[in-house]
Amino acid sequence: MGFEPSKIKLTLVGLGGPGLMWVLEKWGVEWPPLVILVVGLVCGAMLIMAAALWIRDAYRWLKAKDMGTMQIILIIGLIGTWLFLTAALAAGTWAIWKAGGIAQAIGAQTVNDDEGPLSWWTEHLSVGWGDGQKEMVRSLAFRGTNISQEEIELRSAEIRSAINGTKHTLEVVASDGDEYRVVPLDHIELIPPGARIELVASFEPNIPTKQFLETWRQFNLVVTDSVRTYRSKYDEKVMMVLFEGKVGPRVTVKKEYRKNDKK
Numbered sequence: 001m002g003f004e005p006s007k008i009k010l011t012l013v014g015l016g017g018p019g020l021m022w023v024l025e026k027w028g029v030e031w032p033p034l035v036i037l038v039v040g041l042v043c044g045a046m047l048i049m050a051a052a053l054w055i056r057d058a059y060r061w062l063k064a065k066d067m068g069t070m071q072i073i074l075i076i077g078l079i080g081t082w083l084f085l086t087a088a089l090a091a092g093t094w095a096i097w098k099a100g101g102i103a104q105a106i107g108a109q110t111v112n113d114d115e116g117p118l119s120w121w122t123e124h125l126s127v128g129w130g131d132g133q134k135e136m137v138r139s140l141a142f143r144g145t146n147i148s149q150e151e152i153e154l155r156s157a158e159i160r161s162a163i164n165g166t167k168h169t170l171e172v173v174a175s176d177g178d179e180y181r182v183v184p185l186d187h188i189e190l191i192p193p194g195a196r197i198e199l200v201a202s203f204e205p206n207i208p209t210k211q212f213l214e215t216w217r218q219f220n221l222v223v224t225d226s227v228r229t230y231r232s233k234y235d236e237k238v239m240m241v242l243f244e245g246k247v248g249p250r251v252t253v254k255k256e257y258r259k260n261d262k263k
Helices: 005-026 035-063 069-098 211-217 238-243
Strands: 120-130 136-146 156-159 167-169 172-176 179-183 198-209 217-225 229-234
Touching: 005 035, 120 217, 120 229, 120 238, 136 211, 156 198, 167 198, 198 211
Parallel strands: none
Antiparallel strands: 120 136, 136 198, 156 167, 156 217, 172 179, 172 198, 217 229
């Protein structure tokens, strides 16, 4: 069984490509996700080609030893195929893992608020009612925190209706001596590390609940600080918890049995 230069080169490049990238990464080189994916897949293809050449030569060598065809296939299947194809799959898997997934590698972007510097808690949305019967909406409150180790400037915050595009500017709850007040964003200092944040959408005059939901049953919270912009989606699944029976799927009475339709 000869050692052709092509087999050796394919094997060394297929195994050495990811290894070299790993070593350079340890020295501070940062690889774009798409480069990692392409190198991994190319190296995997090289290993498959090398495997085919090694298996071909192994077959010829074993056949020259007067071994039976089934014995040759068994040996090649257990040793050669397992060795090289496993390496090829490992190279491809490594590439996709390092790239953060195929979608990330080809340029699809995902936003994770845990990356900071601010983190917003979608599940902590609360409603301020203008009366005791939940028939008037006075405000919405959004909560978050500065999870970074730096002071952050809060530049803008608003909610945008996903129904008709209406925008509403938010203010922030801030300490003023011994009391807390709702003030515009440009009235506060930098947000220190670990500080809790409460943004408020105030509606003056208060809005009847039915009218409020016509615009705000689906919306996006858009906040910009000195580092990035955050976008959090609030759909009917979120709002139906706060406006039970008034938004989202619900059981209804047949038209002919509705009280308001009876003469």
